[in-house]
Amino acid sequence: MSGPIHIQPGETFTLNVGPQHPATHGVLRVKMEMDGEYIVKAETVLGYIHRMHELMGENRTYPQVLPNLSRLDYLGALGYTHGHVLAVERAAGIEVPERAEYIRAITVELNRVASHLFWFGAFVMDLGGFTPLMYAIEDREYILDMLEAVTGSRLTYCYYRFGGLYNDIDDEFVDRARAFIPRMRKSLKKYDALVTGNIIFRKRLDGIGPISAEMCRKYGATGPVARGAGIDFDVRKNEPYSVYPEFDFDVPVYDECDSLARYNVRMDEMEQSLRIIEQGLDKLPDGPIMPKKKPKLIKPPAGDYYQAVETARGSFGIRIVSDGTKNAYRFKLRSPTYSNMSLFDEACEGMMIMDALALMGSLDLVIPEIDR
Amino acid sequence: MSLTILNVVIAVVIAIAFAALNAAYLVWAERRGAGRIQRRPGPNVNGPLGLLQPPADGLKLMTKQLVIPGGADKALFVVAPVLAMVPAIMSFVTIPFSENVVARSMNIGVLMIFAFASLGGMAILFAGWGSRNKYGVMAAVRAVSQNISYEIPMLITVITIVMMTGTMNLKELVAGQSGGIWNWNLLPSLSSPLMPVAFLIFFVCTLAETNRAPFDLGEAESELVAGFHTEYGSMGFGLFFMGEYANIVIGASLITILFLGGWGCPLGLFPSVWWFLLKIYLLIFSFIWIRWTFPRTTIYGLLNLSWKILIPISLFNLLLTAGLLKVF
Numbered sequence: 001m002s003g004p005i006h007i008q009p010g011e012t013f014t015l016n017v018g019p020q021h022p023a024t025h026g027v028l029r030v031k032m033e034m035d036g037e038y039i040v041k042a043e044t045v046l047g048y049i050h051r052m053h054e055l056m057g058e059n060r061t062y063p064q065v066l067p068n069l070s071r072l073d074y075l076g077a078l079g080y081t082h083g084h085v086l087a088v089e090r091a092a093g094i095e096v097p098e099r100a101e102y103i104r105a106i107t108v109e110l111n112r113v114a115s116h117l118f119w120f121g122a123f124v125m126d127l128g129g130f131t132p133l134m135y136a137i138e139d140r141e142y143i144l145d146m147l148e149a150v151t152g153s154r155l156t157y158c159y160y161r162f163g164g165l166y167n168d169i170d171d172e173f174v175d176r177a178r179a180f181i182p183r184m185r186k187s188l189k190k191y192d193a194l195v196t197g198n199i200i201f202r203k204r205l206d207g208i209g210p211i212s213a214e215m216c217r218k219y220g221a222t223g224p225v226a227r228g229a230g231i232d233f234d235v236r237k238n239e240p241y242s243v244y245p246e247f248d249f250d251v252p253v254y255d256e257c258d259s260l261a262r263y264n265v266r267m268d269e270m271e272q273s274l275r276i277i278e279q280g281l282d283k284l285p286d287g288p289i290m291p292k293k294k295p296k297l298i299k300p301p302a303g304d305y306y307q308a309v310e311t312a313r314g315s316f317g318i319r320i321v322s323d324g325t326k327n328a329y330r331f332k333l334r335s336p337t338y339s340n341m342s343l344f345d346e347a348c349e350g351m352m353i354m355d356a357l358a359l360m361g362s363l364d365l366v367i368p369e370i371d372r
Numbered sequence: 373m374s375l376t377i378l379n380v381v382i383a384v385v386i387a388i389a390f391a392a393l394n395a396a397y398l399v400w401a402e403r404r405g406a407g408r409i410q411r412r413p414g415p416n417v418n419g420p421l422g423l424l425q426p427p428a429d430g431l432k433l434m435t436k437q438l439v440i441p442g443g444a445d446k447a448l449f450v451v452a453p454v455l456a457m458v459p460a461i462m463s464f465v466t467i468p469f470s471e472n473v474v475a476r477s478m479n480i481g482v483l484m485i486f487a488f489a490s491l492g493g494m495a496i497l498f499a500g501w502g503s504r505n506k507y508g509v510m511a512a513v514r515a516v517s518q519n520i521s522y523e524i525p526m527l528i529t530v531i532t533i534v535m536m537t538g539t540m541n542l543k544e545l546v547a548g549q550s551g552g553i554w555n556w557n558l559l560p561s562l563s564s565p566l567m568p569v570a571f572l573i574f575f576v577c578t579l580a581e582t583n584r585a586p587f588d589l590g591e592a593e594s595e596l597v598a599g600f601h602t603e604y605g606s607m608g609f610g611l612f613f614m615g616e617y618a619n620i621v622i623g624a625s626l627i628t629i630l631f632l633g634g635w636g637c638p639l640g641l642f643p644s645v646w647w648f649l650l651k652i653y654l655l656i657f658s659f660i661w662i663r664w665t666f667p668r669t670t671i672y673g674l675l676n677l678s679w680k681i682l683i684p685i686s687l688f689n690l691l692l693t694a695g696l697l698k699v700f
Contacts, residue, residue: 013506015506015507021597022597023595034506036510036513037510037514037671124667127667127668128585128586128588128666128667128668129665129666129667129668130406130410130664131406131409131410131664131665134410134411134412135410135411138411194665195667198666198667200586200666200667200668200669200673201667203669203670203673204667204669204670204673352670352671352672353510353595354595354670354671355670357595
């Protein structure tokens with residue numbers, strides 16, 4: 001490029017946000033047609049880290065695929081493996097002991113809090129405030145240590161088994177989880193004081209980045225994105241699974257449709273997760289963590305099975321079409337971030353780039369989960 | 373005659389050394405401060421308390437290759453970092469650190485500092501435009517509109533003070549405030565009851581003028597990668613960095629001189645250069661504190677703040693002071 005550039009009035013330019021860009025938190029590329037600071041048109045380009053998890057699900061046996069599921073979403077991995085084990089258990093008709101289900105619910109909720117904590121930090125960092133991330137990581141570290149002690153890993157857990165768990169929790173875990181709840185409640189108050197009440201923060205989110213309920217329905221957005229648009233939908237309540245009907249918890253819903261509403265939903269969800277953990281620890285029954293009778297080789301009868309779970313990012317669905325062999329005939333993952341991301345192109349049209357990237361942050365993207 | 377020139381040269385060299393030392397060690401202070409705020413240690417490996425970190429960073433930057441991106445405007449690209457650093461150093465020449473520690477006491481000291489400060493905006497424009505990077509251009513446009521809109525309330529505030537004191541000489545400005553905290557311009561006086569507000573305006577404008585968070589839109593890393601210095605590596609980046617910190621020192625010095633009584637002790641005893649340094653470092657600490665606490669504003673929020681709030685208030689203050697000066 002040499003010589004002077006002649007810019008015509010009304011001319012737009014293309015800005016490549018990504019694949020390597022600090023705001024996209026991973027290898028996501030958004031081709032933006034810009035008019036100065038305003039976005040005329042945005043086009044999301046996916047697929048930079050596609051790893052064919054669905055195909056792997058078809059040419060491996062069910063237990064062999066289990067670790068793959070935790071590679072989808074490195075922040076809330078337990079929710080995804082939970083979906084898989086529930087789907088296969090439903091398909092193969094495996095009974096799960098009650099204690100195992102309770103422990104699953106407790107660990108999934110802990111993982112959800114960890115995931116939301118990290119989102120909180122990263123989101124505020126998107127807005128230019130670096131310090132809350134460090135505080136959030138400190139709390140998250142506590143959860144990761146706790147989960148590491150029982151599951152053996154910190155991020156990509158492979159803790160659940162068909163029919164139960166790999167490992168029972170011990171008293172130490174219970175004590176630490178109990179100690180965590182008041183600690184986390186105190187932290188949430190601190191975050192409110194530090195971030196939620198901040199006038200700059202509120203001005204950047206309040207009324208900005210609208211995602212309407214229609215748009216959510218059009219693109220299939222779920223989770224906090226939909227609940228921030230006034231849609232009262234949570235798989236744990238609407239299509240109950242596991243032991244969630246036993247728990248008393250609320251689904252936070254905000255009608256404002258803006259970035260602040262999505263922020264508030266997630267912050268409230270952390271509190272609700274703490275309530276679930278508290279109740280789970282109180283009700284935790286004794287007993288085995290694996291069923292007595294379990295098939296050696298998992299061969300679900302031929303049929304079409306679907307199981308949805310509420311992960312930290314939204315409704316995650318697994319569809320297994322079995323032909324009666326040890327491999328799935330069709331293994332389809334419906335990942336929430338993929339749908340949530342799809343509405344970005346429409347939502348950010350006409351916005352300024354700063355607000356659009358705040359909107360993107362409020363979607364809570366985890367790129368490996370979009371690209372599967 | 374030649375002796376005066378020699379004096380000036382020595383003073384300028386000391387000013388440069390002071391600016392460079394400050395720039396290097398403020399980076400260290402910023403990183404350590406951020407570490408304290410975020411409950412982590414910060415740089416603590418090289419030397420005691422990590423004090424050798426700045427020289428190590430400087431050496432690293434100096435030994436790296438200066439890459440000029442293809443298609444860049446070479447002249448602008450090379451000139452920009454120098455233009456960011458030099459005016460900042462030149463401004464030190466006229467800043468009085470105490471009664472005697474001043475390189476060149478000028479009758480238009482205030483004007484000179486603002487003239488040099490305006491060049492800083494040009495450096496950012498050159499850097500952004502010269503590197504032919506879309507993020508760079510966007511950041512440069514932002515930074516320039518920001519610099520222009522915050523210079524206005526800043527200058528109006530300065531005019532208010534100049535009207536009250538009747539001098540533009542920085543030394544005389546301080547001398548007018550000597551004798552203790554009750555004489556400082558910070559406090560409301562009979563002729564200018566809105567002085568604390570003016571101080572706040574000036575403080576906010578200083579943050580914006582030095583491109584500090586929460587107004588660091590020129591290098592908003594989460595949307596514009598690294599803003600105007602995206603394409604700069606090695607010492608080009610280093611000069612921008614040093615220029616930024618030198619500007620912070622100047623901003624803090626100006627606040628100290630205009631509002632906080634310069635080298636005077638709050639109780640009116642033993643005026644000395646140490647009071648001046650204490651005051652500017654306290655101010656700089658507050659800049660660091662603010663940076664690591666607040667998220668970033670938006671560009672329109674920033675411009676609205678200046679044009680709809682700061683400029684009207686500072687204009688009102690100016691008129692009020694002018695009127696009251698006639699009365700009293």
